[in-house]
Each structure stands twice: as structure tokens, then as C-alpha cells.
Amino acid sequence: MGRPPKKPIAVSMGEPAGIGPDLVLLAWANRKALHLPPFYVRGDKALLASRAHAIGLNIRLEDVSPDQAGAHFSKSLPIVQTGPALVDRPGVEQAETASSVIAFIEGCVEDIRGGLASGLVTNPINKAALYRTGFSYPGHTEFLGALAGKHWPGAPAKPVMMIAGPDLMVVPVTIHIPIKDVPAALTEDLIVETGEITAHDLQTRFGFSNPRLAICGLNPHAGEDGTIGTEDRDVIAPAVARLKAAGIAATGPHSADTLFHPPARKAYDCVLGMYHDQVLIPAKTIGFDEGVNVTLGLPFVRTSPDHGTAYGLAGSGTARIDSFSAAVRLADVLANPDQV
Numbered sequence: 001m002g003r004p005p006k007k008p009i010a011v012s013m014g015e016p017a018g019i020g021p022d023l024v025l026l027a028w029a030n031r032k033a034l035h036l037p038p039f040y041v042r043g044d045k046a047l048l049a050s051r052a053h054a055i056g057l058n059i060r061l062e063d064v065s066p067d068q069a070g071a072h073f074s075k076s077l078p079i080v081q082t083g084p085a086l087v088d089r090p091g092v093e094q095a096e097t098a099s100s101v102i103a104f105i106e107g108c109v110e111d112i113r114g115g116l117a118s119g120l121v122t123n124p125i126n127k128a129a130l131y132r133t134g135f136s137y138p139g140h141t142e143f144l145g146a147l148a149g150k151h152w153p154g155a156p157a158k159p160v161m162m163i164a165g166p167d168l169m170v171v172p173v174t175i176h177i178p179i180k181d182v183p184a185a186l187t188e189d190l191i192v193e194t195g196e197i198t199a200h201d202l203q204t205r206f207g208f209s210n211p212r213l214a215i216c217g218l219n220p221h222a223g224e225d226g227t228i229g230t231e232d233r234d235v236i237a238p239a240v241a242r243l244k245a246a247g248i249a250a251t252g253p254h255s256a257d258t259l260f261h262p263p264a265r266k267a268y269d270c271v272l273g274m275y276h277d278q279v280l281i282p283a284k285t286i287g288f289d290e291g292v293n294v295t296l297g298l299p300f301v302r303t304s305p306d307h308g309t310a311y312g313l314a315g316s317g318t319a320r321i322d323s324f325s326a327a328v329r330l331a332d333v334l335a336n337p338d339q340v
């Protein structure tokens, strides 16, 4: 007996005024050249039709249910209509689309839970626009952690953000918080938990037998023995010691400024940074086009392009699809480890 066909990847359309709609259309149009597995979009068909016209793509869009998506993918872009029809205004924020944006994500997670999709790829959302309508999660990462807790009760669901590129993988220990709040948020337990989840997922999902984690300091020169800030000595160093005691190949705290040049990158598999920009700046500088945002620590697979909504490019047809395509391929590999 042959293997059953792979389930499709569920893709959320993301911010309607951003480049998410362009990306799904361009990716489907170039699916063969990009070696993309079957996927479907939870979004709005009317808006996608309008955007396809704007960027000069004459492609078939099919309104389907998730269980039919795989069968349609070779001939048309399968769309699971989610929410009301939207008006296509590229680059223009509209408060009334916020509930649809959230419903796209929730619907995809429910599809995975229901066995209809193998993994999730999210398109970028306008975070500030969602906050303005009362959305209480800083980003997808935290929202997906909450959805995992709701739909997989009892399963471990501490979401950890990783930006993975061919030349660098990084994890920010604190994510979407103001820089002034970082020192207080950094605890030994948080660093240890993040390191353990990272090491576990690099082993079980990414095939590293003994992943080497380089842990950044917080202060210049990792604090110079507590003379330029005490967090490196009093919080981060003990956390590194605990990770080592747990059998994880962790080193640090390292001075972050000298951790990302090519020879330094040979000494580790992944960097844990203490705050968002400490590690996302090098990751996006080195591999903006190929980078993929992966959420570790969830009971399901979620990836995303590493960029945002790029309002200025929406509807122009010029948005690069490399990162989105890499996100779809990686979701497929992670969700179907025995079939690639």
C-alpha cells in the first residue's frame, strides 16, 4: 500500500493591505519552479482576485473547503474563504479587517488540529493595527502559544521564536517588549527554558545531534565581570551553567558584537540573544531574502517569512517571494519529516 497523500500546508493571508496577498498569488503562479508543496490560503477570494489583477496575474482561484484543497492545488489556487469579502486597498490600513486577520490565523490552527492541514505558514500582520482594535498578543508567536494551549490542552506550548537562514540561526529570549523592560524580564529560568526548547527542537525537528548554543551577554563586552552591568554575571552566566549541567552544548555569555562575523559563526549552530534586535539585526542583514521565522516549542509546525507587511510594495508585484517560499518548503519538511 502506498503512502497517503501529504496534507496541504495552511497559509494565513495576513494583513490585507500588505504584501501577503501578493506573495501567495506569486508563489502559486511559480509553484513548480519554486518546488512548493500543496498549500491553501485562508483569506478572502474577492481581495485576492483584485490583487491578482493589480499585479497582472491571470490565475484561477478556487473557493474550497480545507479537505478539498490538496486536490485543487495543481490547477488553481485553493482559497478557504474566511470572514466577509474585503475591499482591496493596498498599503491602506483598515481597522475593519482586523477580525478577519485574526480569523485567518485561528482557522488555520483549527484545520491543523482537525487533521486537515500539516502545518501553518503565516503571512505578515500589521501588529500596531491589531493592537489598536484590542488584540492583546504582541505577535503571532505569543498568539499561537495561546491557541496551542486552547486546542492541545496539556501539551507543552511555550512558543520560542527562531529566525533560521542558511548561514545563521538565532533565537531572541525576550521578544516583543520595550527595550527598557528587557533587564527585568531576563531571568535565569527564562534563559534556561528557552535554551532547552531550542536545543530540543534543533535535535528533534532539525536533525542536529548535539546542537551548539552560543548565549549572548546583555551588556557591552558581556558586562566586563560585572563592571558594565551585572546581568551577564548574575543572571546569564548561571543560566549557561545550568544549560551545560543539563547536557546542552551551551557557551557564553558572549560579547554580542563579535559573535556574528563568519569565523565566529563556525563555533555554534544557533545564537540565543537577550532581546529582539540583538539577534534579528544580524539575521536579517546576513539572510533577509532566505530567512524563515519558525516557532519552536509548539505542538504543531508554524513558519513565516522573516519580513513584515511592506505596505509600499503591496499591489506592485515587486515583492520578493524567496522568504515566503522558503517558509512554505520548511513547513513541509518539518511537518512531513518522513516524506521528503
Ligand SMILES: NC(=O)C1=CN([C@@H]2O[C@H](COP(=O)(O)OP(=O)(O)OC[C@H]3O[C@@H](n4cnc5c(N)ncnc54)[C@H](O)[C@@H]3O)[C@@H](O)[C@H]2O)C=CC1
Pocket: 019, 123, 124, 125, 126, 127, 128, 140, 293, 304, 305, 306, 307, 308, 309, 310, 311, 312, 313, 318, 319, 320, 321
Ligand atoms: N511576522 C509578522 O507578522 C511580522 C510583521 N511585521 C509588521 O510589518 C510592518 C512593517 O514593518 P517593517 O519594520 O517596516 O518591516 P518590513 O519587513 O515590512 O519592511 C522593511 C523593508 O523591507 C522591505 N521588504 C519587506 N519585505 C520585502 C519583500 N518580500 N520583498 C522586497 N522587499 C521587502 C520593505 O519594502 C521595507 O523597505 C509592521 O506593522 C510590523 O508589525 C514585521 C515583521 C514580522
Ligand SMILES: NCC(=O)COP(=O)(O)O
Pocket: 138, 139, 140, 141, 142, 280, 293, 304, 306
Ligand atoms: N520581527 C519578527 C517578528 O516580529 C515576527 O513576529 P511574529 O508575528 O512571528 O510573532
